[in-house]
Amino acid sequence: MNLHIKNGRVIDPASQIDAQQDIFIRDGKIVAISTHLDGFVADQTIDATGLIVCPGLVDLNARLREPGQEHTATIESETLAAVAGGITSLCVPPDTDPVIDTPAVVELIEDRAKKAGRAMVYTIGALTQRLQGELLTEMAALKMAGCIGVSNGLAPIKNSLILRRAMEYAATLDLTLFINSVDPWLQGNGCVHEGSISARLGLTGIPETAETIAVARDLLLIELTGVRAHFHNISCGKTVLLIKDAQNKGLAVTADVSAHHLHLCEHDIGNYDTLSHVMPPLRSIRDREQLQQGLREGIISAISSHHQPLDNDAKLGPFADTAPGISGLETLLALTMKLVDDEEISLHQAIASLTSHPADILGIDAGQLKVGAQADICIFNPNIYNECQPNYFVSAGKNSPFSGWLFNNKVSHTIFDGKLVYEQDKIHSIAV
Amino acid sequence: MSHNQLTESGRLHHFLSIEGLKRPLLTEIMDRAEQFSSISHQQVKKVPLLRGKTIVNLFFENSTRTRTTFELAAKRLSADVISLNINTSSASKGESLRDTLHNLEAMHSDMFVVRHHQSGAAEFIAQHVAPHVSVINAGDGCHAHPTQAMLDMFTIRRHKQHFPDLRVAIIGDILHSRVARSQIQALATLGVGEIRVIAPKTLLPTDCKTLGVHVYHDMNAGLKDVDVVITLRLQNERMQGALLPSSKEYYQCYGLTERKLSLAKPDAIVMHPGPINRGVEIASAVADGPQSVILEQVTHGIAVRMAIMSMTLGSQAELYEVTA
Numbered sequence: 123m124n125l126h127i128k129n130g131r132v133i134d135p136a137s138q139i140d141a142q143q144d145i146f147i148r149d150g151k152i153v154a155i156s157t158h159l160d161g162f163v164a165d166q167t168i169d170a171t172g173l174i175v176c177p178g179l180v181d182l183n184a185r186l187r188e189p190g191q192e193h194t195a196t197i198e199s200e201t202l203a204a205v206a207g208g209i210t211s212l213c214v215p216p217d218t219d220p221v222i223d224t225p226a227v228v229e230l231i232e233d234r235a236k237k238a239g240r241a242m243v244y245t246i247g248a249l250t251q252r253l254q255g256e257l258l259t260e261m262a263a264l265k266m267a268g269c270i271g272v273s274n275g276l277a278p279i280k281n282s283l284i285l286r287r288a289m290e291y292a293a294t295l296d297l298t299l300f301i302n303s304v305d306p307w308l309q310g311n312g313c314v315h316e317g318s319i320s321a322r323l324g325l326t327g328i329p330e331t332a333e334t335i336a337v338a339r340d341l342l343l344i345e346l347t348g349v350r351a352h353f354h355n356i357s358c359g360k361t362v363l364l365i366k367d368a369q370n371k372g373l374a375v376t377a378d379v380s381a382h383h384l385h386l387c388e389h390d391i392g393n394y395d396t397l398s399h400v401m402p403p404l405r406s407i408r409d410r411e412q413l414q415q416g417l418r419e420g421i422i423s424a425i426s427s428h429h430q431p432l433d434n435d436a437k438l439g440p441f442a443d444t445a446p447g448i449s450g451l452e453t454l455l456a457l458t459m460k461l462v463d464d465e466e467i468s469l470h471q472a473i474a475s476l477t478s479h480p481a482d483i484l485g486i487d488a489g490q491l492k493v494g495a496q497a498d499i500c501i502f503n504p505n506i507y508n509e510c511q512p513n514y515f516v517s518a519g520k521n522s523p524f525s526g527w528l529f530n531n532k533v534s535h536t537i538f539d540g541k542l543v544y545e546q547d548k549i550h551s552i553a554v
Numbered sequence: 555m556s557h558n559q560l561t562e563s564g565r566l567h568h569f570l571s572i573e574g575l576k577r578p579l580l581t582e583i584m585d586r587a588e589q590f591s592s593i594s595h596q597q598v599k600k601v602p603l604l605r606g607k608t609i610v611n612l613f614f615e616n617s618t619r620t621r622t623t624f625e626l627a628a629k630r631l632s633a634d635v636i637s638l639n640i641n642t643s644s645a646s647k648g649e650s651l652r653d654t655l656h657n658l659e660a661m662h663s664d665m666f667v668v669r670h671h672q673s674g675a676a677e678f679i680a681q682h683v684a685p686h687v688s689v690i691n692a693g694d695g696c697h698a699h700p701t702q703a704m705l706d707m708f709t710i711r712r713h714k715q716h717f718p719d720l721r722v723a724i725i726g727d728i729l730h731s732r733v734a735r736s737q738i739q740a741l742a743t744l745g746v747g748e749i750r751v752i753a754p755k756t757l758l759p760t761d762c763k764t765l766g767v768h769v770y771h772d773m774n775a776g777l778k779d780v781d782v783v784i785t786l787r788l789q790n791e792r793m794q795g796a797l798l799p800s801s802k803e804y805y806q807c808y809g810l811t812e813r814k815l816s817l818a819k820p821d822a823i824v825m826h827p828g829p830i831n832r833g834v835e836i837a838s839a840v841a842d843g844p845q846s847v848i849l850e851q852v853t854h855g856i857a858v859r860m861a862i863m864s865m866t867l868g869s870q871a872e873l874y875e876v877t878a
Contacts, residue, residue, distance in 0.1 A: 441674045
């Protein structure tokens with residue numbers, strides 16, 4: 123199977139390519155990035171005139187709801203949503219049901235993903251058994267089974283000694299620790315940022331210290347144990363400063379931010395808009411600016427979807443009773459490119475934060491266009507106005523607060539392992 | 555910012571929050587309540603304004619006074635009224651709030667009076683009922699209790715004519731108080747000169763000043779020269795969660811005693827939304843004293859709720875002239 127992508131603007135920040143080039147793909151691998159290739163007979167040609175051709179996007183955190191909540195979404199449905207969003211590699215946190223704390227669960231997820239055949243699904247193993255924060259998982263076995271890192275998901279480890287031991291053990295195995303830092307007591311049963319909006323709406327607030335105190339503790343333990351760590355979904359300006367200090371000290375620490383935290387703030391909750399109910403909560407305007415600044419400075423190196431598909435009922439109710447989360451796979455690229463339009467970040471920075479940077483964090487061979495590599499490619503139109511319509515999301519989760527937003531870009535083709543797995547307004551069935 | 559509580563012509567359709575309502579509307583509520591309050595003194599305490607209408611009181615949280623006054627108000631307007639305590643009903647069987655509503659709606663009710671333990675619940679219900687159904691918020695979580703705020707405004711107006719000249723102090727658990735939030739919004743809308751809140755930091759919301767109040771932690775300073783003193787009920791649960799050490803210390807620091815009240819203007823009135831914890835937030839001598847208007851508030855609750863119910867149930871009601 124030979125695939126030829128012609129006349130596109132090829133942008134690959136990792137290889138420092140930004141040029142009008144063709145990409146030639148044979149048997150799932152890129153065989154050339156050039157203007158022509160002698161003797162190449164294409165079975166399929168994609169005319170990418172006026173389109174941007176970049177590496178398939180890499181998403182650091184997406185919940186697919188399988189196993190455990192297949193009534194909400196499945197690996198099949200969500201990998202299709204991923205490629206509709208240009209994402210060809212994604213990472214599943216361990217808080218499935220059962221938890222990813224045994225090789226069997228890793229294998230189940232990988233099998234289902236292979237069967238779906240649209241995107242590479244990586245698993246993050248549990249740091250403690252059942253994420254209960256008490257007993258370590260068999261991390262060596264999880265690593266052998268394919269986990270690219272370990273995490274305790276959204277359940278914070280309260281006991282600092284156990285966290286220290288878990289970090290030491292992960293460091294021994296050279297596993298990256300993925301952390302969602304939060305102080306469970308300061309968070310309490312809060313559901314929004316503590317500030318003027320929580321005061322007005324009478325909702326229980328979560329102070330920024332719920333995040334910063336936990337990040338500060340975790341950073342000190344990272345320094346003590348030498349574990350390589352990545353902070354997921356940071357939400358506060360002050361967290362950016364803490365991570366900057368740690369990076370300046372030479373700690374192996376990285377961070378990502380969700381696309382929605384770069385665009386929304388506490389005010390978007392308006393009059394109890396449950397679609398804007400997320401964890402960590404949308405913070406102040408100042409926090410949002412500082413997150414954007416952190417992204418510009420490279421302190422935050424990746425933008426993630428933090429995809430949490432939910433069924434409609436989960437968002438129907440009084441605000442605090444509803445489930446937090448945003449269906450984010452299909453708006454990840456559009457929201458990131460919007461930052462380019464708003465002149466917050468450069469085009470190259472935007473693409474790098476969705477491709478090579480998250481791939482580097484995961485330590486995987488993806489997010490780059492190079493000869494000999496697996497052909498995972500995202501092609502998008504950077505000049506097409508379209509309205510965000512969550513009801514038409516491919517994802518089983520239509521829960522997005524971005525309904526009605528105007529984007530000026532759209533994924534036109536997604537190629538995974540050399541095969542066209544998504545074409546705008548068409549869904550390709552995959553022969554395995 | 556309850557965008558959906560007004561009709562296109564600016565009339566009340568729902569009554570969910572004071573926020574966003576204009577001064578003339580609040581004044582109209584009070585004027586109407588003034589007319590209705592005379593009915594209570596008549597031999598026949600009924601007007602036929604809402605005859606044939608069905609009103610359902612949906613109480614997801616316990617309440618005696620509020621539910622009773624709503625019931626009385628509805629009955630005096632000649633409506634058929636049913637009161638449901640939902641915490642013992644379907645909610646515990648796993649039926650969702652929306653399903654409960656739709657079931658009740660299927661019984662052709664015209665109005666829901668809702669109390670719920672979650673902030674924003676009344677707003678949510680208003681978004682999901684059929685267009686002709688009105689929703690009145692009888693208290694949602696820590697968010698709003700607008701009918702209470704209106705009866706408080708009505709009571710203040712009875713005693714103090716001109717709102718802009720007033721200095722009002724609200725004492726106690728502002729953080730968890732829907733009453734305080736609605737009072738602050740109503741007082742601000744009516745142009746009250748100064749609104750003060752007096753409480754320890756643990757009982758004040760972060761960024762409390764954005765509500766438009768002056769913050770005091772000391773009763774002596776906060777009560778000086780005020781015209782209206784509103785004390786809030788202190789929930790016993792507040793001792794959990796380390797918000798306060800004890801009710802004894804709270805009384806010492808923030809309890810309204812005769813000595814502390816003497817710092818306010820000599821003709822200051824004392825209010826409390828009830829139920830009262832004597833010896834916790836207020837001394838018996840003050841609650842029963844000459845400056846207290848606490849029982850008057852309860853009485854006014856009926857007329858004010860009649861006014862709001864008749865206004866929200868709309869144009870048909872306006873055909874009748876209320877005889878003063």
